[in-house]
Amino acid sequence: MMAVEVLQTVSIITGISVFLAALLTLAERFLLNYGTCKITINEDQVLEVKGGNHLLGSLIQNNIFIPSACGGRGSCGLCKVKVISGGGPLLPTETPYLTNEEQEDNVRLSCQVKVREDLVIQIPEELFSIREYATVVEKIEDLTHDIKALYLRLPEGEEVKFKAGQYVQIKAPQYGKSTEEVYRAYSIASSPSQHDCIQLIIRKVPEGICTTYVFDYLKEGDTLHINGPYGDFYLRESEREIICIAGGSGLAPIKSILHQIEEEGIQRKTSFFFGCVGKRDLYYVDEMKAFEDKLPNFRFIPALSGAAEGDDWTGETGLITEVVDRHVTDGSNVEAYLCGSPGMIDACIRVLLSKGVAEENIYYDKF
Amino acid sequence: MEISPFVIFFASIFTSNVLLTNFLGMCSYLSISRDLKSSLGLGQAVIFVMTATTVLNYLVYHYILVPYELEYLMYIVFIIVIAAFVQLVEMVLERFLPNLYYTLGIFLPLITVNCAILGVALFMVIREYNLLQSLAYGAGGGIGWTLAILALAGIRQKVDETRLPKGLQGAGFAMIVTGIMALAFIGFSGIISIS
Numbered sequence: 001m002m003a004v005e006v007l008q009t010v011s012i013i014t015g016i017s018v019f020l021a022a023l024l025t026l027a028e029r030f031l032l033n034y035g036t037c038k039i040t041i042n043e044d045q046v047l048e049v050k051g052g053n054h055l056l057g058s059l060i061q062n063n064i065f066i067p068s069a070c071g072g073r074g075s076c077g078l079c080k081v082k083v084i085s086g087g088g089p090l091l092p093t094e095t096p097y098l099t100n101e102e103q104e105d106n107v108r109l110s111c112q113v114k115v116r117e118d119l120v121i122q123i124p125e126e127l128f129s130i131r132e133y134a135t136v137v138e139k140i141e142d143l144t145h146d147i148k149a150l151y152l153r154l155p156e157g158e159e160v161k162f163k164a165g166q167y168v169q170i171k172a173p174q175y176g177k178s179t180e181e182v183y184r185a186y187s188i189a190s191s192p193s194q195h196d197c198i199q200l201i202i203r204k205v206p207e208g209i210c211t212t213y214v215f216d217y218l219k220e221g222d223t224l225h226i227n228g229p230y231g232d233f234y235l236r237e238s239e240r241e242i243i244c245i246a247g248g249s250g251l252a253p254i255k256s257i258l259h260q261i262e263e264e265g266i267q268r269k270t271s272f273f274f275g276c277v278g279k280r281d282l283y284y285v286d287e288m289k290a291f292e293d294k295l296p297n298f299r300f301i302p303a304l305s306g307a308a309e310g311d312d313w314t315g316e317t318g319l320i321t322e323v324v325d326r327h328v329t330d331g332s333n334v335e336a337y338l339c340g341s342p343g344m345i346d347a348c349i350r351v352l353l354s355k356g357v358a359e360e361n362i363y364y365d366k367f
Numbered sequence: 368m369e370i371s372p373f374v375i376f377f378a379s380i381f382t383s384n385v386l387l388t389n390f391l392g393m394c395s396y397l398s399i400s401r402d403l404k405s406s407l408g409l410g411q412a413v414i415f416v417m418t419a420t421t422v423l424n425y426l427v428y429h430y431i432l433v434p435y436e437l438e439y440l441m442y443i444v445f446i447i448v449i450a451a452f453v454q455l456v457e458m459v460l461e462r463f464l465p466n467l468y469y470t471l472g473i474f475l476p477l478i479t480v481n482c483a484i485l486g487v488a489l490f491m492v493i494r495e496y497n498l499l500q501s502l503a504y505g506a507g508g509g510i511g512w513t514l515a516i517l518a519l520a521g522i523r524q525k526v527d528e529t530r531l532p533k534g535l536q537g538a539g540f541a542m543i544v545t546g547i548m549a550l551a552f553i554g555f556s557g558i559i560s561i562s
Contacts, residue, residue: 012435016427016444020451027455031462089469092405 038118042125049115055081056110064123065130067230072111079110082122087113129161132227137220138197143283146204147249148215149189151197152224159195160228162188164235164256165337165365168198168228172213184210187339187365188229189252191259203249233337233365235260240335240361242270243328245348247320250339251284253365257337258291258298269297271327275320275344276304279311301327321347331355338364370561372503375496378559379507385483386515387545387552392483396516397541399477401527406520410513412474414506416456417484420449421505424488425498438492445488453479483512494561504561519544 034051049058068079077097094109135152169183190199205211244254288300303316303323457475460468487508491501
Protein backbone atom coordinates (compact mmCIF):
# COMPACT_ATOMS: atom_id res chain seq x y z
CA MET A 1 0.00 0.00 0.00
CA MET A 2 2.80 2.32 1.02
CA ALA A 3 4.77 1.42 -2.11
CA VAL A 4 1.83 2.19 -4.35
CA GLU A 5 1.45 5.59 -2.76
CA VAL A 6 5.12 6.43 -3.20
CA LEU A 7 5.06 5.22 -6.77
CA GLN A 8 1.96 7.22 -7.55
CA THR A 9 3.38 10.40 -6.06
CA VAL A 10 6.66 10.02 -7.88
CA SER A 11 5.00 9.27 -11.19
CA ILE A 12 2.67 12.25 -10.96
CA ILE A 13 5.46 14.68 -10.18
CA THR A 14 7.60 13.06 -12.88
CA GLY A 15 4.69 13.27 -15.28
CA ILE A 16 4.25 17.00 -14.68
CA SER A 17 7.98 17.62 -15.02
CA VAL A 18 8.33 15.51 -18.15
CA PHE A 19 5.38 17.22 -19.76
CA LEU A 20 6.75 20.68 -19.06
CA ALA A 21 10.29 19.74 -20.05
CA ALA A 22 9.07 18.23 -23.32
CA LEU A 23 7.01 21.33 -24.01
CA LEU A 24 10.00 23.61 -23.42
CA THR A 25 12.35 21.44 -25.45
CA LEU A 26 9.97 21.43 -28.40
CA ALA A 27 9.50 25.17 -28.05
CA GLU A 28 13.24 25.68 -27.99
CA ARG A 29 13.64 23.47 -31.04
CA PHE A 30 11.03 25.15 -33.17
CA LEU A 31 10.72 28.65 -31.78
CA LEU A 32 14.33 29.56 -31.14
CA ASN A 33 15.81 28.12 -34.29
CA TYR A 34 17.30 31.01 -36.17
CA GLY A 35 19.49 28.94 -38.48
CA THR A 36 22.98 30.11 -39.27
CA CYS A 37 23.73 33.81 -38.97
CA LYS A 38 26.63 35.76 -40.37
CA ILE A 39 28.62 38.15 -38.20
CA THR A 40 30.72 40.59 -40.18
CA ILE A 41 33.54 42.05 -38.10
CA ASN A 42 35.35 45.25 -39.06
CA GLU A 43 34.16 44.81 -42.65
CA ASP A 44 36.61 42.07 -43.48
CA GLN A 45 36.15 39.02 -41.28
CA VAL A 46 32.96 36.98 -41.58
CA LEU A 47 31.94 34.41 -38.98
CA GLU A 48 29.13 31.92 -39.41
CA VAL A 49 27.51 31.09 -36.10
CA LYS A 50 24.40 29.31 -34.92
CA GLY A 51 21.70 31.89 -34.24
CA GLY A 52 19.90 32.31 -30.93
CA ASN A 53 22.90 32.81 -28.66
CA HIS A 54 24.35 35.96 -27.21
CA LEU A 55 26.92 37.82 -29.24
CA LEU A 56 29.60 37.59 -26.54
CA GLY A 57 29.36 33.81 -26.38
CA SER A 58 29.29 33.45 -30.16
CA LEU A 59 32.48 35.51 -30.43
CA ILE A 60 34.25 33.55 -27.69
CA GLN A 61 33.41 30.32 -29.52
CA ASN A 62 35.32 31.76 -32.44
CA ASN A 63 38.28 32.71 -30.25
CA ILE A 64 37.56 36.41 -30.16
CA PHE A 65 37.80 37.43 -26.53
CA ILE A 66 35.91 40.56 -25.57
CA PRO A 67 36.90 41.60 -22.02
CA SER A 68 34.14 40.66 -19.59
CA ALA A 69 34.51 40.55 -15.83
CA CYS A 70 31.05 39.29 -14.90
CA GLY A 71 30.86 36.45 -17.41
CA GLY A 72 27.87 37.73 -19.36
CA ARG A 73 25.42 38.63 -16.62
CA GLY A 74 25.23 42.25 -17.69
CA SER A 75 26.65 43.64 -14.49
CA CYS A 76 30.16 44.82 -15.38
CA GLY A 77 29.60 46.77 -18.59
CA LEU A 78 32.97 45.86 -20.08
CA CYS A 79 31.98 43.84 -23.13
CA LYS A 80 31.12 46.82 -25.32
CA VAL A 81 31.14 46.42 -29.08
CA LYS A 82 29.79 48.57 -31.86
CA VAL A 83 26.82 46.94 -33.60
CA ILE A 84 26.26 48.67 -36.93
CA SER A 85 23.34 46.62 -38.18
CA GLY A 86 21.12 43.94 -36.70
CA GLY A 87 20.84 43.15 -33.04
CA GLY A 88 17.49 44.79 -32.30
CA PRO A 89 16.88 47.90 -30.23
CA LEU A 90 18.84 48.93 -27.14
CA LEU A 91 17.66 47.02 -24.07
CA PRO A 92 16.93 48.51 -20.65
CA THR A 93 19.52 46.12 -19.24
CA GLU A 94 22.22 47.90 -21.25
CA THR A 95 21.39 51.57 -20.78
CA PRO A 96 22.91 51.95 -17.30
CA TYR A 97 26.35 51.08 -18.72
CA LEU A 98 26.31 53.25 -21.85
CA THR A 99 26.79 56.99 -22.09
CA ASN A 100 24.57 59.02 -24.38
CA GLU A 101 27.36 59.34 -26.95
CA GLU A 102 27.90 55.58 -26.91
CA GLN A 103 24.19 54.95 -27.38
CA GLU A 104 24.12 57.25 -30.40
CA ASP A 105 27.24 55.54 -31.68
CA ASN A 106 25.49 52.12 -31.67
CA VAL A 107 27.68 50.78 -28.87
CA ARG A 108 26.09 47.75 -27.20
CA LEU A 109 26.89 45.24 -24.49
CA SER A 110 27.71 42.08 -26.39
CA CYS A 111 26.46 39.86 -23.56
CA GLN A 112 22.94 41.27 -23.99
CA VAL A 113 22.71 41.35 -27.79
CA LYS A 114 21.33 38.13 -29.23
CA VAL A 115 22.33 36.87 -32.64
CA ARG A 116 19.01 36.41 -34.43
CA GLU A 117 19.93 37.78 -37.83
CA ASP A 118 23.03 38.75 -39.76
CA LEU A 119 25.09 41.26 -37.80
CA VAL A 120 27.68 43.83 -38.78
CA ILE A 121 29.89 44.80 -35.85
CA GLN A 122 33.09 46.66 -35.09
CA ILE A 123 35.68 45.56 -32.55
CA PRO A 124 38.87 47.41 -31.62
CA GLU A 125 41.72 45.78 -33.55
CA GLU A 126 43.77 45.06 -30.44
CA LEU A 127 41.10 42.72 -29.10
CA PHE A 128 41.91 40.29 -31.90
CA SER A 129 45.27 39.69 -30.31
CA ILE A 130 43.70 38.69 -26.97
CA ARG A 131 43.84 34.93 -26.88
CA GLU A 132 44.38 32.05 -24.57
CA TYR A 133 47.78 30.35 -24.71
CA ALA A 134 48.91 27.07 -23.18
CA THR A 135 52.45 28.01 -22.23
CA VAL A 136 55.22 25.87 -20.79
CA VAL A 137 57.11 27.09 -17.73
CA GLU A 138 60.65 27.26 -19.03
CA LYS A 139 62.37 28.63 -15.96
CA ILE A 140 61.50 29.85 -12.47
CA GLU A 141 64.08 32.20 -11.05
CA ASP A 142 64.36 33.59 -7.52
CA LEU A 143 64.85 37.35 -7.66
CA THR A 144 64.48 38.10 -3.95
CA HIS A 145 63.22 36.18 -0.94
CA ASP A 146 59.61 36.77 -1.99
CA ILE A 147 59.77 37.61 -5.70
CA LYS A 148 60.17 35.14 -8.53
CA ALA A 149 60.57 35.57 -12.26
CA LEU A 150 58.59 33.21 -14.46
CA TYR A 151 59.67 32.49 -18.03
CA LEU A 152 56.80 31.16 -20.13
CA ARG A 153 57.41 29.61 -23.54
CA LEU A 154 54.54 29.80 -26.01
CA PRO A 155 53.51 26.72 -27.99
CA GLU A 156 55.43 26.04 -31.16
CA GLY A 157 54.34 28.35 -33.97
CA GLU A 158 52.29 30.68 -31.76
CA GLU A 159 53.25 34.15 -30.73
CA VAL A 160 51.89 36.91 -28.53
CA LYS A 161 51.98 40.52 -29.68
CA PHE A 162 51.74 43.07 -26.90
CA LYS A 163 52.64 46.64 -26.05
CA ALA A 164 55.29 47.13 -23.39
CA GLY A 165 53.47 47.71 -20.09
CA GLN A 166 50.48 45.48 -20.82
CA TYR A 167 49.55 42.50 -18.66
CA VAL A 168 48.34 38.93 -19.04
CA GLN A 169 46.12 36.84 -16.79
CA ILE A 170 47.41 33.52 -15.60
CA LYS A 171 45.06 30.73 -14.63
CA ALA A 172 45.74 28.91 -11.37
CA PRO A 173 43.91 25.57 -11.62
CA GLN A 174 42.40 23.74 -8.66
CA TYR A 175 45.13 22.60 -6.31
CA GLY A 176 45.46 21.65 -2.65
CA LYS A 177 42.87 23.54 -0.64
CA SER A 178 41.87 25.84 -3.48
CA THR A 179 38.67 24.46 -4.97
CA GLU A 180 38.24 26.68 -8.00
CA GLU A 181 40.18 28.09 -10.88
CA VAL A 182 41.29 31.66 -10.39
CA TYR A 183 42.68 34.21 -12.81
CA ARG A 184 45.21 36.83 -11.73
CA ALA A 185 46.83 39.57 -13.74
CA TYR A 186 50.59 40.07 -14.02
CA SER A 187 52.48 42.57 -16.12
CA ILE A 188 54.82 41.31 -18.80
CA ALA A 189 58.43 42.18 -17.97
CA SER A 190 60.13 41.00 -21.14
CA SER A 191 60.73 42.96 -24.32
CA PRO A 192 57.71 43.51 -26.59
CA SER A 193 59.86 42.39 -29.53
CA GLN A 194 60.08 38.90 -28.08
CA HIS A 195 56.92 37.09 -29.12
CA ASP A 196 57.65 33.45 -28.33
CA CYS A 197 58.61 33.66 -24.67
CA ILE A 198 57.47 36.11 -22.00
CA GLN A 199 58.72 36.90 -18.54
CA LEU A 200 56.47 37.68 -15.55
CA ILE A 201 57.59 38.96 -12.14
CA ILE A 202 55.48 37.69 -9.27
CA ARG A 203 55.65 38.69 -5.65
CA LYS A 204 54.36 36.25 -3.06
CA VAL A 205 51.13 37.37 -1.41
CA PRO A 206 50.67 35.66 1.96
CA GLU A 207 47.67 33.31 1.62
CA GLY A 208 47.23 34.42 -2.03
CA ILE A 209 45.60 31.66 -4.05
CA CYS A 210 47.46 32.31 -7.27
CA THR A 211 50.86 33.27 -5.85
CA THR A 212 50.84 30.27 -3.51
CA TYR A 213 50.22 28.13 -6.56
CA VAL A 214 53.12 29.73 -8.41
CA PHE A 215 55.48 29.60 -5.42
CA ASP A 216 54.67 26.19 -3.95
CA TYR A 217 53.15 24.07 -6.70
CA LEU A 218 54.30 25.22 -10.11
CA LYS A 219 57.44 23.51 -11.43
CA GLU A 220 59.61 24.02 -14.46
CA GLY A 221 58.18 22.08 -17.39
CA ASP A 222 54.57 22.50 -16.22
CA THR A 223 51.87 23.87 -18.50
CA LEU A 224 50.41 27.22 -17.48
CA HIS A 225 47.40 28.76 -19.22
CA ILE A 226 47.51 32.49 -19.78
CA ASN A 227 45.29 34.92 -21.66
CA GLY A 228 45.87 38.42 -22.84
CA PRO A 229 47.40 40.86 -23.46
CA TYR A 230 45.28 43.50 -21.77
CA GLY A 231 45.61 47.02 -20.48
CA ASP A 232 46.18 50.61 -21.48
CA PHE A 233 49.35 51.12 -19.46
CA TYR A 234 51.93 51.62 -22.21
CA LEU A 235 54.39 54.24 -23.40
CA ARG A 236 52.69 57.17 -25.14
CA GLU A 237 54.32 58.80 -28.13
CA SER A 238 55.42 62.32 -27.29
CA GLU A 239 58.54 64.39 -26.73
CA ARG A 240 58.05 64.71 -22.97
CA GLU A 241 60.49 63.58 -20.33
CA ILE A 242 59.63 60.15 -18.92
CA ILE A 243 59.48 59.45 -15.18
CA CYS A 244 58.84 55.87 -14.14
CA ILE A 245 58.12 55.00 -10.52
CA ALA A 246 57.72 51.43 -9.29
CA GLY A 247 57.72 49.48 -6.06
CA GLY A 248 58.41 45.78 -5.56
CA SER A 249 57.16 43.66 -8.45
CA GLY A 250 55.92 46.85 -10.14
CA LEU A 251 59.27 46.87 -11.89
CA ALA A 252 57.91 44.40 -14.46
CA PRO A 253 56.05 46.70 -16.88
CA ILE A 254 58.72 49.40 -16.50
CA LYS A 255 61.39 46.90 -17.51
CA SER A 256 59.39 46.04 -20.60
CA ILE A 257 59.03 49.74 -21.44
CA LEU A 258 62.82 50.21 -21.00
CA HIS A 259 63.41 47.36 -23.47
CA GLN A 260 61.14 49.19 -25.89
CA ILE A 261 62.99 52.49 -25.36
CA GLU A 262 66.28 50.74 -26.05
CA GLU A 263 65.13 48.83 -29.11
CA GLU A 264 63.31 51.71 -30.74
CA GLY A 265 66.16 54.11 -30.00
CA ILE A 266 63.92 56.57 -28.17
CA GLN A 267 66.03 59.56 -27.09
CA ARG A 268 63.67 61.03 -24.48
CA LYS A 269 65.12 61.78 -21.06
CA THR A 270 64.08 58.95 -18.75
CA SER A 271 64.31 58.40 -14.99
CA PHE A 272 63.27 55.28 -13.15
CA PHE A 273 62.66 55.49 -9.40
CA PHE A 274 62.54 52.05 -7.84
CA GLY A 275 61.40 51.81 -4.23
CA CYS A 276 62.11 48.88 -1.92
CA VAL A 277 62.27 48.36 1.84
CA GLY A 278 65.65 46.74 2.44
CA LYS A 279 68.54 45.62 0.33
CA ARG A 280 67.19 42.09 0.29
CA ASP A 281 64.13 43.36 -1.63
CA LEU A 282 66.21 44.92 -4.37
CA TYR A 283 66.69 43.06 -7.64
CA TYR A 284 67.70 43.59 -11.29
CA VAL A 285 70.08 46.36 -10.24
CA ASP A 286 72.71 45.13 -12.70
CA GLU A 287 70.18 44.94 -15.53
CA MET A 288 69.10 48.51 -14.81
CA LYS A 289 72.74 49.68 -14.67
CA ALA A 290 73.19 48.01 -18.06
CA PHE A 291 70.32 50.10 -19.39
CA GLU A 292 72.09 53.19 -18.03
CA ASP A 293 75.18 52.26 -20.05
CA LYS A 294 73.22 51.66 -23.23
CA LEU A 295 70.83 54.60 -22.95
CA PRO A 296 72.60 57.95 -22.57
CA ASN A 297 69.45 59.73 -21.34
CA PHE A 298 68.45 57.13 -18.75
CA ARG A 299 68.96 57.30 -14.99
CA PHE A 300 68.14 54.50 -12.54
CA ILE A 301 67.44 55.64 -8.99
CA PRO A 302 66.86 52.81 -6.52
CA ALA A 303 65.79 53.85 -3.03
CA LEU A 304 65.48 51.95 0.22
CA SER A 305 62.90 53.06 2.74
CA GLY A 306 64.09 50.83 5.57
CA ALA A 307 67.72 49.90 4.97
CA ALA A 308 68.79 47.51 7.72
CA GLU A 309 72.07 47.88 9.54
CA GLY A 310 74.77 46.11 7.63
CA ASP A 311 72.94 46.67 4.35
CA ASP A 312 75.95 48.69 3.22
CA TRP A 313 73.79 51.12 1.24
CA THR A 314 75.10 54.35 -0.20
CA GLY A 315 72.20 55.14 -2.51
CA GLU A 316 69.00 57.02 -1.89
CA THR A 317 67.02 56.38 1.26
CA GLY A 318 63.52 57.24 2.38
CA LEU A 319 60.03 56.67 1.00
CA ILE A 320 59.90 56.73 -2.78
CA THR A 321 57.71 59.85 -2.63
CA GLU A 322 60.45 61.73 -0.74
CA VAL A 323 63.07 60.61 -3.25
CA VAL A 324 60.92 61.72 -6.19
CA ASP A 325 60.30 64.98 -4.36
CA ARG A 326 64.06 65.58 -4.06
CA HIS A 327 64.95 64.72 -7.65
CA VAL A 328 62.15 66.20 -9.72
CA THR A 329 62.14 69.98 -9.85
CA ASP A 330 60.04 71.03 -12.81
CA GLY A 331 57.32 68.60 -13.87
CA SER A 332 55.67 70.73 -16.53
CA ASN A 333 57.10 68.69 -19.41
CA VAL A 334 56.91 65.27 -17.79
CA GLU A 335 55.01 62.09 -18.55
CA ALA A 336 54.83 59.71 -15.58
CA TYR A 337 54.35 55.94 -15.51
CA LEU A 338 53.61 54.45 -12.09
CA CYS A 339 53.25 50.84 -11.10
CA GLY A 340 52.80 49.58 -7.56
CA SER A 341 50.37 49.39 -4.67
CA PRO A 342 47.40 51.76 -4.62
CA GLY A 343 48.78 53.57 -1.58
CA MET A 344 52.14 54.19 -3.20
CA ILE A 345 50.57 55.33 -6.46
CA ASP A 346 48.15 57.75 -4.82
CA ALA A 347 50.98 59.27 -2.78
CA CYS A 348 53.21 59.57 -5.87
CA ILE A 349 50.44 61.19 -7.89
CA ARG A 350 50.10 63.86 -5.21
CA VAL A 351 53.83 64.57 -5.32
CA LEU A 352 53.90 64.70 -9.13
CA LEU A 353 50.90 67.03 -9.26
CA SER A 354 52.63 69.36 -6.80
CA LYS A 355 55.63 69.40 -9.17
CA GLY A 356 53.42 70.60 -11.99
CA VAL A 357 52.93 67.33 -13.87
CA ALA A 358 49.63 67.47 -15.74
CA GLU A 359 47.10 64.94 -14.47
CA GLU A 360 46.41 63.58 -17.96
CA ASN A 361 50.12 62.79 -18.36
CA ILE A 362 50.18 60.44 -15.37
CA TYR A 363 49.58 56.82 -16.29
CA TYR A 364 49.47 54.11 -13.67
CA ASP A 365 48.86 50.43 -13.04
CA LYS A 366 47.61 49.73 -9.52
CA PHE A 367 47.73 46.24 -8.06
CA MET B 368 -19.93 33.62 2.77
CA GLU B 369 -18.76 33.67 -0.82
CA ILE B 370 -16.77 36.82 -1.54
CA SER B 371 -17.47 38.38 -4.91
CA PRO B 372 -14.58 38.21 -7.38
CA PHE B 373 -14.96 41.95 -7.90
CA VAL B 374 -14.38 42.59 -4.24
CA ILE B 375 -11.28 40.40 -4.30
CA PHE B 376 -10.06 42.15 -7.44
CA PHE B 377 -10.25 45.62 -5.95
CA ALA B 378 -9.16 44.58 -2.51
CA SER B 379 -6.01 42.94 -3.84
CA ILE B 380 -5.13 46.14 -5.66
CA PHE B 381 -5.64 48.51 -2.76
CA THR B 382 -6.32 47.24 0.72
CA SER B 383 -4.57 43.88 0.49
CA ASN B 384 -1.79 44.87 -1.87
CA VAL B 385 0.55 41.90 -2.13
CA LEU B 386 3.64 44.09 -2.07
CA LEU B 387 2.71 46.71 0.46
CA THR B 388 0.82 44.56 2.95
CA ASN B 389 2.53 41.20 2.49
CA PHE B 390 5.93 42.55 1.41
CA LEU B 391 6.33 39.97 -1.32
CA GLY B 392 8.33 40.51 -4.50
CA MET B 393 10.67 43.03 -2.95
CA CYS B 394 13.87 42.22 -4.86
CA SER B 395 12.79 43.27 -8.32
CA TYR B 396 10.66 46.00 -6.76
CA LEU B 397 13.74 47.62 -5.27
CA SER B 398 16.12 47.04 -8.16
CA ILE B 399 13.95 48.01 -11.15
CA SER B 400 12.22 51.02 -9.61
CA ARG B 401 14.77 53.63 -10.76
CA ASP B 402 12.67 54.94 -13.61
CA LEU B 403 9.01 54.84 -14.54
CA LYS B 404 9.47 53.27 -17.96
CA SER B 405 11.17 50.08 -16.86
CA SER B 406 8.88 49.86 -13.82
CA LEU B 407 5.90 49.90 -16.13
CA GLY B 408 7.45 47.19 -18.31
CA LEU B 409 8.16 45.00 -15.34
CA GLY B 410 4.71 45.70 -13.90
CA GLN B 411 2.98 44.65 -17.11
CA ALA B 412 4.99 41.44 -17.14
CA VAL B 413 4.02 40.75 -13.53
CA ILE B 414 0.32 41.37 -14.24
CA PHE B 415 0.36 38.96 -17.15
CA VAL B 416 2.38 36.23 -15.47
CA MET B 417 0.55 36.50 -12.15
CA THR B 418 -2.89 36.25 -13.75
CA ALA B 419 -1.94 33.35 -16.00
CA THR B 420 0.01 31.33 -13.45
CA THR B 421 -2.60 31.74 -10.73
CA VAL B 422 -5.21 30.23 -13.04
CA LEU B 423 -2.80 27.54 -14.23
CA ASN B 424 -1.83 26.63 -10.70
CA TYR B 425 -5.49 26.58 -9.71
CA LEU B 426 -6.15 24.00 -12.41
CA VAL B 427 -3.07 21.95 -11.53
CA TYR B 428 -3.91 22.05 -7.85
CA HIS B 429 -7.57 21.14 -8.11
CA TYR B 430 -7.41 18.67 -10.98
CA ILE B 431 -4.10 16.91 -10.31
CA LEU B 432 -2.92 17.43 -6.73
CA VAL B 433 -6.23 17.30 -4.85
CA PRO B 434 -7.62 14.12 -6.50
CA TYR B 435 -4.43 12.23 -5.60
CA GLU B 436 -4.12 13.86 -2.19
CA LEU B 437 -0.78 15.42 -3.02
CA GLU B 438 -1.51 18.90 -1.68
CA TYR B 439 1.73 18.87 0.31
CA LEU B 440 3.67 18.94 -2.96
CA MET B 441 2.14 22.22 -4.07
CA TYR B 442 5.26 24.27 -3.35
CA ILE B 443 7.40 22.26 -5.75
CA VAL B 444 4.71 21.94 -8.39
CA PHE B 445 3.79 25.63 -8.31
CA ILE B 446 7.40 26.66 -8.73
CA ILE B 447 7.93 24.32 -11.67
CA VAL B 448 4.72 25.47 -13.35
CA ILE B 449 5.62 29.15 -12.90
CA ALA B 450 9.17 28.69 -14.19
CA ALA B 451 8.13 26.64 -17.21
CA PHE B 452 5.33 29.03 -18.08
CA VAL B 453 7.58 32.08 -17.88
CA GLN B 454 10.17 30.44 -20.10
CA LEU B 455 7.60 29.41 -22.64
CA VAL B 456 6.10 32.88 -22.78
CA GLU B 457 9.55 34.35 -23.21
CA MET B 458 10.30 32.10 -26.16
CA VAL B 459 6.95 32.79 -27.83
CA LEU B 460 7.38 36.54 -27.43
CA GLU B 461 10.96 36.46 -28.67
CA ARG B 462 9.90 34.67 -31.82
CA PHE B 463 6.58 36.19 -32.75
CA LEU B 464 6.34 39.56 -31.05
CA PRO B 465 9.86 41.00 -30.98
CA ASN B 466 8.67 44.49 -30.14
CA LEU B 467 6.77 43.28 -27.12
CA TYR B 468 9.73 41.12 -26.22
CA TYR B 469 12.06 44.09 -26.08
CA THR B 470 9.75 46.11 -23.85
CA LEU B 471 8.41 43.34 -21.64
CA GLY B 472 10.14 40.06 -22.40
CA ILE B 473 13.51 40.91 -20.96
CA PHE B 474 11.89 41.28 -17.54
CA LEU B 475 10.42 37.80 -17.65
CA PRO B 476 13.48 35.95 -16.29
CA LEU B 477 13.35 38.28 -13.28
CA ILE B 478 9.81 37.20 -12.57
CA THR B 479 10.52 33.47 -12.53
CA VAL B 480 11.96 33.91 -9.08
CA ASN B 481 9.58 36.63 -7.92
CA CYS B 482 8.09 35.48 -4.63
CA ALA B 483 4.94 37.56 -5.13
CA ILE B 484 3.89 35.20 -7.93
CA LEU B 485 4.34 32.11 -5.78
CA GLY B 486 2.82 33.92 -2.80
CA VAL B 487 -0.37 34.71 -4.70
CA ALA B 488 -0.68 31.09 -5.81
CA LEU B 489 -0.28 29.90 -2.22
CA PHE B 490 -2.76 32.45 -0.82
CA MET B 491 -5.23 31.25 -3.41
CA VAL B 492 -4.99 27.76 -1.94
CA ILE B 493 -4.99 28.85 1.71
CA ARG B 494 -8.00 31.11 1.24
CA GLU B 495 -9.85 28.40 -0.74
CA TYR B 496 -10.74 30.59 -3.71
CA ASN B 497 -12.69 29.16 -6.63
CA LEU B 498 -11.56 29.60 -10.25
CA LEU B 499 -13.21 32.97 -10.79
CA GLN B 500 -11.98 34.30 -7.47
CA SER B 501 -8.46 33.09 -8.26
CA LEU B 502 -8.53 34.82 -11.62
CA ALA B 503 -9.64 38.05 -9.94
CA TYR B 504 -7.05 37.67 -7.21
CA GLY B 505 -4.21 36.99 -9.68
CA ALA B 506 -5.10 39.94 -11.90
CA GLY B 507 -5.71 42.24 -8.94
CA GLY B 508 -2.51 41.16 -7.25
CA GLY B 509 -0.52 41.92 -10.39
CA ILE B 510 -2.11 45.31 -10.85
CA GLY B 511 -1.56 46.10 -7.18
CA TRP B 512 2.10 45.17 -7.44
CA THR B 513 2.45 47.37 -10.53
CA LEU B 514 0.75 50.24 -8.75
CA ALA B 515 3.20 49.98 -5.88
CA ILE B 516 6.31 49.87 -8.06
CA LEU B 517 5.04 52.77 -10.18
CA ALA B 518 4.44 54.81 -7.05
CA LEU B 519 7.94 54.12 -5.79
CA ALA B 520 9.53 54.78 -9.20
CA GLY B 521 7.72 58.11 -9.43
CA ILE B 522 8.93 59.17 -6.03
CA ARG B 523 12.47 57.97 -6.66
CA GLN B 524 12.68 59.82 -9.96
CA LYS B 525 11.69 63.02 -8.21
CA VAL B 526 14.01 62.46 -5.27
CA ASP B 527 17.00 61.57 -7.45
CA GLU B 528 17.18 65.23 -8.39
CA THR B 529 17.50 66.31 -4.77
CA ARG B 530 20.43 65.78 -2.47
CA LEU B 531 20.07 63.01 0.08
CA PRO B 532 22.46 62.18 2.90
CA LYS B 533 24.84 59.49 1.70
CA GLY B 534 23.54 56.78 4.00
CA LEU B 535 20.01 57.21 2.69
CA GLN B 536 20.74 57.05 -1.02
CA GLY B 537 19.46 54.14 -3.09
CA ALA B 538 17.98 51.21 -1.21
CA GLY B 539 17.84 53.01 2.13
CA PHE B 540 15.56 55.67 0.78
CA ALA B 541 13.47 53.15 -1.15
CA MET B 542 12.88 51.08 1.99
CA ILE B 543 11.75 54.11 4.00
CA VAL B 544 9.38 55.27 1.27
CA THR B 545 8.01 51.74 0.94
CA GLY B 546 7.44 51.61 4.66
CA ILE B 547 5.49 54.87 4.65
CA MET B 548 3.43 53.78 1.65
CA ALA B 549 2.75 50.46 3.35
CA LEU B 550 1.49 52.28 6.45
CA ALA B 551 -1.08 54.06 4.30
CA PHE B 552 -2.18 50.88 2.55
CA ILE B 553 -2.31 48.76 5.70
CA GLY B 554 -4.43 51.44 7.33
CA PHE B 555 -7.28 50.48 5.05
CA SER B 556 -6.78 46.75 5.21
CA GLY B 557 -9.56 46.17 7.73
CA ILE B 558 -12.24 47.61 5.45
CA ILE B 559 -12.60 44.58 3.22
CA SER B 560 -11.94 41.02 4.26
CA ILE B 561 -10.84 38.77 1.44
CA SER B 562 -10.16 35.52 3.16
